[in-house]
Amino acid sequence: MDVIPNRVSQRLSLYLRQLEAFQRLDRRTISSLQLGQSLGLTDAQVRKDLGYFGQFGRPGIGYLVADLIAKVKRILGTDKTWNVLLVGYGNLGRALVAHKEFAAKGFQIVAVFDSDNAKIGRKSGAIAVQALSELPCTIARERIALAIIAVPPDGAQVVADQLVNAGIKGILNFAPVSINVPPSVALNAVDLSVLLEQLSFQINFQKKDPN
Amino acid sequence: MDVIPNRVSQRLSLYLRQLEAFQRLDRRTISSLQLGQSLGLTDAQVRKDLGYFGQFGRPGIGYLVADLIAKVKRILGTDKTWNVLLVGYGNLGRALVAHKEFAAKGFQIVAVFDSDNAKIGRKSGAIAVQALSELPCTIARERIALAIIAVPPDGAQVVADQLVNAGIKGILNFAPVSINVPPSVALNAVDLSVLLEQLSFQINFQKKDPN
DNA sequence: GGATGTGAATGCATTCACAGCA
DNA sequence: TGCTGTGAATGCATTCACATCC
Numbered sequence: 001m002d003v004i005p006n007r008v009s010q011r012l013s014l015y016l017r018q019l020e021a022f023q024r025l026d027r028r029t030i031s032s033l034q035l036g037q038s039l040g041l042t043d044a045q046v047r048k049d050l051g052y053f054g055q056f057g058r059p060g061i062g063y064l065v066a067d068l069i070a071k072v073k074r075i076l077g078t079d080k081t082w083n084v085l086l087v088g089y090g091n092l093g094r095a096l097v098a099h100k101e102f103a104a105k106g107f108q109i110v111a112v113f114d115s116d117n118a119k120i121g122r123k124s125g126a127i128a129v130q131a132l133s134e135l136p137c138t139i140a141r142e143r144i145a146l147a148i149i150a151v152p153p154d155g156a157q158v159v160a161d162q163l164v165n166a167g168i169k170g171i172l173n174f175a176p177v178s179i180n181v182p183p184s185v186a187l188n189a190v191d192l193s194v195l196l197e198q199l200s201f202q203i204n205f206q207k208k209d210p211n
Numbered sequence: 212m213d214v215i216p217n218r219v220s221q222r223l224s225l226y227l228r229q230l231e232a233f234q235r236l237d238r239r240t241i242s243s244l245q246l247g248q249s250l251g252l253t254d255a256q257v258r259k260d261l262g263y264f265g266q267f268g269r270p271g272i273g274y275l276v277a278d279l280i281a282k283v284k285r286i287l288g289t290d291k292t293w294n295v296l297l298v299g300y301g302n303l304g305r306a307l308v309a310h311k312e313f314a315a316k317g318f319q320i321v322a323v324f325d326s327d328n329a330k331i332g333r334k335s336g337a338i339a340v341q342a343l344s345e346l347p348c349t350i351a352r353e354r355i356a357l358a359i360i361a362v363p364p365d366g367a368q369v370v371a372d373q374l375v376n377a378g379i380k381g382i383l384n385f386a387p388v389s390i391n392v393p394p395s396v397a398l399n400a401v402d403l404s405v406l407l408e409q410l411s412f413q414i415n416f417q418k419k420d421p422n
Numbered sequence: 423g424g425a426t427g428t429g430a431a432t433g434c435a436t437t438c439a440c441a442g443c444a
Numbered sequence: 445t446g447c448t449g450t451g452a453a454t455g456c457a458t459t460c461a462c463a464t465c466c
Contacts, residue, residue, distance in 0.1 A: 005435065009412045013405040017387060031447065039389055043447095044437055051449060059448045060444040076408050077415025084407070095306035096403070101387060105404040106411075146410055170410035176228060176312060178250055186413035188406050192307070193316040194224040195399050196295070197287050199357055199381035200317075201220045202397035204288025216457065242425065254425095255459055262427060270426040271466040 008049045014039055015046070016072045023065050031062035078106040083144045085111040085168075087159050088151035089119050089129050092174055096148060097124045107146070111138050115155065132159070136166040145169040153177040219260045225250055226257070227283045234276050242273035289317040294355045296322040296379075298370050299362035300330050300340050303385055307359060308335045318357070322349050326366065343370070347377040356380040364388040 018038050022030055032050075033043040050056055050063075053075050057063045073079040084107050086093055096102075097109055112129045114120060122129045130138060138144070147168045149159055156175035163171060170186035173179055176194075181187050229249050233241055243257040261267055261274075264286050268274045284290040295318050297304055307313075308320055323340045325331060333340045341349060349355070358379045360370055367386035374382060381397035384390055387405075392398050 004416070007435070009409060009416075010405075012412065013402070013408040014389070016408075017402070017405070018389065021388070033447085040391075042437065044439095045435090047448065048436080048450080055449070057448050058444070059442070060446050062447065075412065075416060077411040078408055082407075082411060091306040091309040095302040098302040099403060101404050102407065105408065107404065107407045145414060146407060148407075169414045172406050172410060177232070178225070178229065180251075186410045188409055190401060190406060191224070191228070192310060193312050193318065194221075194228070195383050195401060196293070196313065196318045196357060196359075197224040197227075197289055197316065198220060198399055199383060199397045200288040200293060201223065201286065203356060203380045205215070205220075205286060218457070244425090253459065255461095256457090258425095258427065259458075266427070268426050269466065270464070271424050273425065 004052050008052055011039075011041070011045075011049055012072060012076060015049070016069065016076065016078075019065055019069045019072065023069060027065055029062045030065055030068075032057070035063075081106050081108055082146050083108055083110045083142050084146040084148060085109065085113065085135075085139065085142075085144050086148045086150060087113045087132070087163070088149060088155075088175075089114040089116075089122070089124075090150065090152075093150040094124065096150060097127070109148075110142050110144065115151070132162060135162055139166045139168065146172070148172045148174065149179075150174045213263065215263050219263055222250075222252070222256075222260055223283060223287060226260070227280065227287065227289075230276055230280045230283065234280065238276055240273045241276055241279075243268070246274070292317050292319055293357050294319055294321045294353050295357040295359060296320065296324065296346075296350065296353075296355050297359045297361060298324045298343070298374070299360060299366075299386075300325040300327075300333070300335075301361065301363075304359075304361040305335065307361060308338070320359075321353050321355065326362070343373060346373055350377045350379065357383070359383045359385065360390075361385045 015035060018035060032046040036043045036046040056068055056071055086096055086109055089112055093112070097112060102109060110127070112124060112127050113132050113135060114129050115132055119129050120131050145168065147163045149156055149171060151159055153175050156173060156177050157179050160171060160179045160181055164181055164185055168185065171181060173187065173189040176191045226246060229246060230241070244254040247254045247257040267279055267282055297307055297320055300323055304323070308323060313320060321338070323335060323338050324343050324346060325340050326343055330340050331342050356379065358374045360367055360382060362370055364386050367384060367388050368390050371382060371390045371392055375392055375396055379396065382392060384398065384400040387402045
């Protein structure tokens with residue numbers, strides 16, 4: 001099978017989110033045009049994206065919503081639950097542990113780590129904050145494949161290295177710094193300030209251009 | 212001047228972040244190769260990106276770090292402070308208000324709103340949570356151009372409409388739903404679950420492909 | 423020598439447009 | 445008729461490669 005373009009996988013999650021919204025409205029079928037318009041995309045792009053994974057639609061009808069949801073979940077790997085760990089129990093870390101939507105989407109945070117001794121042992125619901133030294137055995141015991149980094153920038157690379165060594169397969173990095181991982185480990189990064197800077201840029205620069 | 216490709220503005224923030232890191236290490240100059248490698252990009256791309264905005268480097272030398280930082284900040288519009296408001300004082304909202312890095316990067320959260328009467332009047336530092344009815348006058352009084360939405364999905368579009376009507380120029384949406392705004396308003400969206408789904412996809416699907 | 427700045431060439435992603443099926 | 449699936453055509457982004465300058 002062909003290699004999947006990067007952008008396709010990013011949109012796949014959005015398709016799923018939108019399909020579930022249509023399902024809540026009791027829609028049985030949906031066309032590529034409707035799905036696309038709800039996300040600001042063209043119908044051709046929706047069809048092409050889905051086409052990388054198989055033939056899911058029916059000419060003249062469109063896609064069966066429930067069916068396509070199941071298919072996309074299998075593709076994304078969210079038809080089963082993933083155990084996830086969090087490193088960094090600060091402001092953001094606490095919000096992420098409390099974030100209900102993760103569990104609803106199949107991501108269960110089952111362990112929390114912090115390097116600050118004062119935080120170790122503190123409980124968030126059923127989960128006690130652990131020392132980083134316990135990473136390897138907890139990862140093995142709980143079969144954890146995904147990790148979220150929410151530590152200050154200076155600690156992020158060290159934490160990432162420890163996670164990789166302990167066998168983590170994917171990392172979501174919220175620390176405002178670039179981290180390196182081997183190509184065998186999936187990496188996704190979000191910098192909250194960068195998100196605002198992009199808005200600032202558009203308002204400041206792009207918008208004054210057409211004058 | 213030419214229109215700036217989308218991807219360029221996204222990388223500009225990363226260049227700034229990396230340049231500031233080099234400055235903390237007392238580096239005076241940096242080449243496009245070094246800057247690129249620190250972010251996993253090619254030297255040609257760094258030069259081409261910066262080239263959209265002017266000629267900032269010196270052949271044989273590279274870029275002056277302090278100088279380039281100032282230039283990029285002006286381009287991004289973060290050479291001055293932006294007042295920002297937040298709607299939704301839940302788990303995530305509280306973490307965002309407490310997020311120190313925003314202020315350090317020139318984004319000051321000066322007002323917080325929530326639709327839940329039980330939360331109105333609660334204080335986060337010097338900021339009291341306000342009712343949404345106060346949006347227009349607070350936006351005008353505090354000269355707020357940027358807004359962060361951190362409300363549950365069902366409320367997001369309504370909130371966005373109110374923000375747009377009240378004159379907000381840019382919106383960062385954390386609600387897990389697509390929202391529509393007029394083209395004159397800048398929009399950036401992050402769905403935390405989608406970020407994990409992309410990792411799940413890479414591990415589940417992409418990685419098994421080479422076999 | 424060592425680096426930038428930039429047209430030209432390549433490669434990737436999106437859109438078009440239409441055959442084919444319900 | 446209405447819609448999918450998909451090669452072909454277009455458009456956008458990245459990389460190459462080299463003239464140019466410190």
